[in-house]
Amino acid sequence: MSRTPLVRTAFVGTGHRAQLYTRALAARPGRHMAALCDPSPTRMAFHNRLLAAAGEPAAAQWEPERFADLLVKEGVDEVVVTTVDAEHDRYIVPALEAGCRVVTEKPMTVDAERCARILETVRRTGNSLTVAFNYRFNPVHEKVRALLAEGAIGEVVSVHFEWLLDTRHGADYFRRWHRDRQRSGGLLVHKAGHHFDLVNWWLADTPQDVFGYGRLAFYGRAAGERHGLRREYERAHGAGPAADDPFALDLAADDTLRALYLDAEQDDGYLRDRNVFGDPVTIEDDMAVLVRCTRGATMTYHLTGYSPWEGYRVMFNGSAGRLELEVEESRWQRPTTRVTSRSGALHGDTAAEHAGGARLTLRPLWEPPVDVPLVTAHEAHGGGDPRMLDVLFGPVGGGAPAEGAASRATATERDGARALAVGLAANRCFETGRPVAVRELIDGVWD
Ligand SMILES: NC(=O)c1ccc[n+]([C@@H]2O[C@H](COP(=O)([O-])OP(=O)(O)OC[C@H]3O[C@@H](n4cnc5c(N)ncnc54)[C@H](O)[C@@H]3O)[C@@H](O)[C@H]2O)c1
Incomplete structure (x- = not known):
């Protein structure tokens, strides 16, 4: 009897986020975790302990400098990239050239040059790059997309989007590598890339012109x-x-x-607990952005990194009404220096102690408002993580990924570039004080 060959997977970057993938692949019988790659043997050993706990054999441990050898010697079919943002391209490009399927964490990369290199490699090799925009797989976000697509508010004319990071999660970006623009691209690339991707996906449109102001006003x-x-x-x-x-x-x-x-x-020498009010911090914590999309819709966007509560509000104004989403991920934070979460997460994996809820309201013209029924999950980025993993790697227990709306949510390298373009353009505005046409920065993904 012939058996389906195992997909041999390598992981690059064995820190916090990689835990999600280590556990997910260990739970899927069609996959074998062949290799880990990270500068830290201690972190790689931690992931091998996760595999052992799941009854899986240990993966080989490789230094970053030997990644090319890893690809050949371990016979890798698939690479999952969960390193720091500025290092993603260093692994995406050779993995695509070696014929692997690549899944990278967001942001795809942190600047226009690296982005162009990735796009060129995908074009040249024809191999598949997926950007793990897990927010698309949140059922609430899927509902928003479905309502807009079916014309519930007519033509979408404008979007007003506010995202708040609280003093627990938001502060965490200022303790470690994220606070260095060279490594994370700043919060408009690292964090708001999720949000810009959502808007591109919700509106099925692309950004055209961007303006913004940002500053470091709280941390540092x-x-x-x-x-x-x-x-x-x-x-x-x-x-x-x-x-x-x-x-x-x-x-x-x-x-x-x-x-x-x-x-x-x-x-x-990676220090994970630096003083958020220390030097140097080269990113902003308060950012205001204005975007005009190709078909004419505009977006006003604000990201606050030091809020008492965490969550977001998005309002869509349309020719036939208005759609309003409010999500409270935490209502407030208790002042504490003790970490109480599972798996070292400060956000995302577990429900916040003071989580609120999600509310989606449809306000048609000339009609009373309707509270849209929602399936909400506080865990794992609003339920987005497990649903994304099923689409990317097949369901737990084996079998092919399900077809349907969820599988169509998978983001490609073009989506990764379009989300990145907004953050990069706004970052440039912070320096020049002038609006930026995104095509000046990134080319080839606007048709
Ligand atoms: N989609 C989401 O919701 C989500 C959530 C958290 C993190 N992420 C993404 O996951 C990635 C990792 O974030 P994290 O929180 O796990 O960070 P982390 O600091 O915990 O882990 C990063 C790992 O990369 C390793 N690394 C550093 N330099 C490297 C190099 N040159 N080559 C290979 N590995 C290197 C580090 O040693 C570390 O083990 C980031 O791109 C981040 O944006 C996504």
Whole structure:
């Protein structure tokens, strides 16, 4: 009896996010985790312990410099990229050239040059690159798309979109590599890329012109001193002034954070718990963006990184009414330096202690408003993660990915580029004070 050959998968970047994929692939019988690649042997060993706990054999551990050898020697069919954002292209390109299917975490990359290199490689090789925009798979977001597509508010004329990150999750971007623009592209690339992709997908349109203002107004040394929030320490672990700082992260208090980061510091010096009111921080924490889409719809967007509550509000104004979505992911945060989550997550994997809910209201012209019934999940990015994994890797227990709306939500390299373009354009505006036509930055994905 012939058996379907196992898909041999390699993972690059074995930090926090990679846990999702390690567990997911271990639960799918058609896949074998062949290799891990990361500068930190300690973090790779952590992932091998996850595999052992799932009854799977250990994956080979490889240094980043030997990635080309890894692809050949491990006979890899598929690569999952979960490294820091600025390193994604370094693995996407050779993996595509080696004939692998590639799934990369968002953002696809962090600048226009790297993006052009990725697009050119996909075109030249014809191989498949998927960007893991998990927010598309959230059932609430799918409902929004379905309502807009069926014309529930007629022609969409404008979108008003506000996203709030609270002082637990938002602060976390200022403790580690995200605070360095060279590594993350800034929050409009790293975080708002999700939101720009959603709007592109919801409207089935593409961005054309972008303008924006942004600044570092809350985190960083200067703002922290100005607002009386800064305490004198470089990193929280072992620092007396951090002991009761509500912005400090206690790595030792959480088994996963300790194992992934504290115990791995000797490998590469990665500090996961730096003072959010320290230097240097080269990204913004408050950003206002204006976008005009190709078919004429406009979007006003605001990202706040230091809010008392976390969630978002999106309003669509249409020729036949208005659609309003409000999601409260956390209503407030208790000041604490203790980490209480599963798997070291500060957001996303588990419901916040003070989570609110989601409300979607359709307000047709000349008719009373309708509360649209929703299936909501607080876990795993609103239920987006497990649904995305089923589409990308097939259902748990085996079998082919289901066809239908969810599978059509899969984002390609073109979607990755279109989302990135808005963030890059706004970042350029912050420097020049002038609007930017996105085609000036990224080419070949607007037809
Ligand atoms: N879609 C989502 O909801 C979501 C959520 C969290 C993170 N992410 C994405 O996942 C990726 C990883 O984020 P994370 O929170 O796990 O970060 P992390 O810091 O926990 O892990 C990053 C890993 O990359 C490794 N790394 C650093 N330099 C490398 C290099 N040159 N080559 C190979 N590996 C290298 C680090 O050693 C670390 O193990 C990011 O791209 C992030 O945007 C996505």
